[in-house]
Amino acid sequence: MIGKLDVISKHQDKPFIGVPMQNHFHSNKDDLKANQYHTYQNDHDRSKSYHMMTQDCINELKSEIQKLKQVITENQVPMQKEYYSVKEVAKIIDRAEFTVREYCNNKRIIAEKKDSGRGSSNEWKISFAELNHYLNHGLRPR
Numbered sequence: 001m002i003g004k005l006d007v008i009s010k011h012q013d014k015p016f017i018g019v020p021m022q023n024h025f026h027s028n029k030d031d032l033k034a035n036q037y038h039t040y041q042n043d044h045d046r047s048k049s050y051h052m053m054t055q056d057c058i059n060e061l062k063s064e065i066q067k068l069k070q071v072i073t074e075n076q077v078p079m080q081k082e083y084y085s086v087k088e089v090a091k092i093i094d095r096a097e098f099t100v101r102e103y104c105n106n107k108r109i110i111a112e113k114k115d116s117g118r119g120s121s122n123e124w125k126i127s128f129a130e131l132n133h134y135l136n137h138g139l140r141p142r
Helices: 028-076 088-094 096-105 127-136
Strands: 083-085 112-114 123-127
Touching: 083 088, 083 127, 088 112, 088 123, 088 127, 096 123, 123 127
Parallel strands: none
Antiparallel strands: 083 123, 112 123
């Protein structure tokens, strides 16, 4: 008389079918010993199979994590700060410094002039909020 059937993995060619000991009635000691050995062997095989599947999953997850780390590192915005220079913004948005300065001159990116201490030509400084606006919505209309 067989109780519940145990099927452990849909990934295996042949599913493991085991007999739970508490639901199996035995007529003599020899049958009991044979079934205990059979169950032990199947549990051992199941454990090996589960370990192999687990290792495969772990290795696959490690690979995915490495890919995500690489994508994050490539697309990472520098640490948030109050203002960014034209050079920093150009690097973040992948444009030339000249282009970023033109965006500032034409008010496509709202920026302020900062004191440079080098005469009358001051450099632009772009706020984090404005950089964030550009990254999420693009350039401001003309």
